Amino acid sequence: MLWNAQEIDLFLKEKAYIDTVVIPLLPVSISDGTRQEAEQAEFISLLTAMLERQFKGRMLLIPAFTYMTSRDHRAKIEELKSWCDELSAQGFAHTVCITSDTSWKGHEEELDANIIWMPSIPLHHMDDKYKRKIVDDQVNQLIKIIVQKWQSA
Amino acid sequence: MSNQRVSRRQFLNYTLTGVGGFMAAGMLMPMVRFAIDPVLKAEAGGDFITTGTAEDEITDVPTRVDFTFEQVDAWYTSEVTQTAWVYKDGSGKIVALSPTCKHLGCTVNWEGNPDEPEHFFCPCHNGLYEKSGKNVPGTPPTAPLDMFEARVSDDGILQLGPVVPNTIVK
Ligand code: FES
Numbered sequence: 001m002l003w004n005a006q007e008i009d010l011f012l013k014e015k016a017y018i019d020t021v022v023i024p025l026l027p028v029s030i031s032d033g034t035r036q037e038a039e040q041a042e043f044i045s046l047l048t049a050m051l052e053r054q055f056k057g058r059m060l061l062i063p064a065f066t067y068m069t070s071r072d073h074r075a076k077i078e079e080l081k082s083w084c085d086e087l088s089a090q091g092f093a094h095t096v097c098i099t100s101d102t103s104w105k106g107h108e109e110e111l112d113a114n115i116i117w118m119p120s121i122p123l124h125h126m127d128d129k130y131k132r133k134i135v136d137d138q139v140n141q142l143i144k145i146i147v148q149k150w151q152s153a
Numbered sequence: 154m155s156n157q158r159v160s161r162r163q164f165l166n167y168t169l170t171g172v173g174g175f176m177a178a179g180m181l182m183p184m185v186r187f188a189i190d191p192v193l194k195a196e197a198g199g200d201f202i203t204t205g206t207a208e209d210e211i212t213d214v215p216t217r218v219d220f221t222f223e224q225v226d227a228w229y230t231s232e233v234t235q236t237a238w239v240y241k242d243g244s245g246k247i248v249a250l251s252p253t254c255k256h257l258g259c260t261v262n263w264e265g266n267p268d269e270p271e272h273f274f275c276p277c278h279n280g281l282y283e284k285s286g287k288n289v290p291g292t293p294p295t296a297p298l299d300m301f302e303a304r305v306s307d308d309g310i311l312q313l314g315p316v317v318p319n320t321i322v323k
Contacts, residue, residue: 014257017278017293057257058277132234147276 001060020059021092025099029069040100040120050139084113201312208305215240215263250286251299287322297322
């Protein structure tokens with residue numbers, strides 16, 4: 001389900017069936033990294049939107065967890081952890097964070113969540129057909145990871 | 154050259170009638186449009202989109218066909234990609250099923266579960282559909298898969314139209 005009024009109504013009604021929540025993790029800064037971060041945001045948003053389309057009936061895509069790149073790493077982790085704790089307290093069996101930010105690598109155990117790291121691909125120079133193919137491939141990978149997660153639960 | 158000379162008066166008459174005609178049409182058209190608008194709308198909604206699949210590529214095995222078109226909503230024009238599961242039924246008629254699960258809207262896959270051959274499978278809550286799109290009782294979906302209107306263009310390319318309720322499930 002998407003984070004909009006119409007779909008949230010359905011979500012509230014069918015909550016029992018929606019056991020997975022997806023959080024995009026997006027860094028923001030105005031610095032040398034800005035360009036890359038914008039690219040990441042574009043890519044991750046596209047990816048999560050397509051993932052949601054596949055699994056609309058079982059996952060809720062919530063607004064991204066955004067943070068200033070310069071933010072202290074510990075504070076960031078604590079903050080995300082409180083999101084994850086809250087969500088699992090609300091009954092979500094699976095919390096999936098999707099990001100291109102390498103700084104999250106190796107922190108999964110601290111969070112009660114899966115962090116899936118996808119290398120960001122600069123899409124804006126590609127022609128449409130190629131772009132679609134690349135994104136499709138990435139989405140298929142994500143689909144596999146998530147189905148596996150569901151099956152092993 | 155014709156011998157029938159057009160006099161100045163005739164010329165003016167013709168031109169003014171012509172211009173007047175356009176003006177009248179300009180005024181009348183919106184009114185006519187307004188009156189028959191529902192008719193025009195139905196036609197606009199009935200647009201078919203040409204896919205990249207030729208008719209002779211379609212077999213009796215449901216195959217994924219992606220097609221893209223531009224969608225305009227209140228604020229954005231966006232490229233939308235949709236998917237259909239396309240095959241030919243016993244009599245050679247093209248069937249194009251919508252992949253949207255009738256339970257809560259996940260995307261279903263043909264033989265998506267190896268344990269359920271010859272079925273569409275929904276990975277979200279194990280929904281099952283027969284090849285015709287008929288939902289298998291006892292699984293969450295309560296209605297058959299919708300279908301796209303399908304036709305073949307003059308040069309043999311599959312074209313897909315609006316989504317309609319399933320007509321082949323009895
Ligand atoms: S959304 Fe397909 S079975 Fe629930």
